[in-house]
Amino acid sequence: MPAKKGVKIEVLRKPSDNPSVDPVALLSLLWKEELLSLIAQKLQNPKTCGVNKRKLAEIAAAHFTLPELKSYVRETLKFREQWRNDPQPG
Numbered sequence: 259m260p261a262k263k264g265v266k267i268e269v270l271r272k273p274s275d276n277p278s279v280d281p282v283a284l285l286s287l288l289w290k291e292e293l294l295s296l297i298a299q300k301l302q303n304p305k306t307c308g309v310n311k312r313k314l315a316e317i318a319a320a321h322f323t324l325p326e327l328k329s330y331v332r333e334t335l336k337f338r339e340q341w342r343n344d345p346q347p348g
Contacts, residue, residue: 281327285315292334293318 293314
């Protein structure tokens, strides 16, 4: 019987959490409006007018724990709508 062609996936090691997650890099997955929404949860009247996305990520990283940031990013990405610009087949 001939061998089946295709992709074979094999486990090389058990998965584990990344022990050195950079919070600012994690927050770069968010859109600017999503960062502003996150910051507004902790800061009243934050000075964010004209602030670039990188600086907003630094502000958020300074006010939230890494587990809080991971959870927010995960949930935001899961429920994000219209994140693709190209029309999808329907």
